[in-house]
Amino acid sequence: MSPATVRRKRAGRARNALLGAVGVLVAFAACEALGRSGMVRSAFLPPASEVLVRAVELGGDTAFLNGVGATLEAWATGLALACALAIPLGLLLGSVPAAAQAARVLIEFLRPVPSVALIPLVSLLLGAGSETTVALVAYACVWPVLFNTVYGLGETDPLAKDTLRAFGFGRLAVLLRAGLPSAAPFIAAGVRIAAATALILAVASEILAGFGEGLGTFIAQAGMATDGTRDVLAGVVWAGALGLVINLALTAVERRLFPWAPEHRGSGA
């Protein structure tokens, strides 16, 4: 890639970041104005600046941070568990047609069940603790990772497989040396999508459980307190910020790990 193209790409990214900031500022100003105008009671919708100040304040609150830590721990554990299940399963289903056929009906039955609808059931089974959160997060995350693994394997170039076969590699070696690496960018995208879903599930199951430790618990308890709207919104700001940071971090990791993928070529190396 020529230096001019690199410059153009960087300029494009800087411009996108700027536009993103403008969008945030406009939304912030609108919320602020709505909060201050008196159209909505400020107990229901405090001005955005107050919410933001409270969110920053919470950054120094050890109890709150411990809660966020607990939420992130459940999030990471659930996501890791889902990957540990879904990637090998995806490799199996993507490479053994009989296994895929056998699993099809079961998967098509389970997939449309909204994970949030399972919260009461899982709470009954596992109690309202972090196990419940982890289990729900894992359940929700299995699907995007599983489907992206199977899809990514299907996209493996037949010529890459023939090349390995012609060098005398067997079926498993072809799967691990051609299938897995060429599916890897798809799998990573599935993990990124799953990470966002995982955060939703982690916070939602904490909110519904209503006690314990976690960002969702904080939001739920603030919601029951008088004049707690500001705390609720500050918690929501934290949840959103976590999601944003996680997404940015995972996108950066993908760019570094898969510089060969056509959409990254030249931007990393």
Next chain:
Amino acid sequence: MLRIDRLSHRYGDGPDVLQDIELTVPDGQLLTLVGPSGCGKSTLLRCVAGLLRPSAGRITLDGEVVDGVPDRLGVVFQDYGRSLFPWLSVRENVALPLRRRGLPRAERHAAAVAMLEQVGLADAARRHPWQLSGGMQQRVALARALAARPALLLMDEPFGALDAQTREDLEDLLLRLHRAEGMTIVLVTHDIDESVYVADRVVVLAAGPGRVRADLPVALPAERDQIATRGLPEFIALRTEVGRAVRQGAATPPPPRA
């Protein structure tokens, strides 16, 4: 020695793509397979590589029946962009087939670098295939196919996607490597000039179904030169003969089915 015995192939219930192919290739010969599109030349190559099981007939290599991919085989495909692994460096790509030989890592490494030197790409060892030009990528593919010192090298239109100048450079590189290593080479091409220039022997296939139409020895001096060799009367006479055979091979109506 490579022997192809009454080999026929069809895909599913389709018509014969190859019919009763008989061919014996002595060790060390560079044979080019040329023919009109649809004559089954790539199919024949895939059968020899053990990637495809022929519907009938058999292939033997040094007296052993080819059933699956033979040992000591090297393959170069036309589409280097898809055949090289983008997640591996150039050196790792070249070293990959050596894993099957059970060589320790350091030796694989050294052999890969030595092979890259032979194709003039020692400097590119740490780069990735997609950072190289098409000609360089096909050199990497050639180095990879030769890294394990194959006794038989199969090439499926290896230079078809390259520009004329690069193609000539690679043809000469191939001739140099063939002379140095002495392996048997079967090279499929649709380029008639190329089929004569690099070959010891040209086999022309006819289409619909694919069968051997002409089998021509190349009586050109072993030392080939892109300008001088192509100007020799023998070269011109042979390329005319091959060209005519290819044309006739495309025009013949399919024979009545037995």
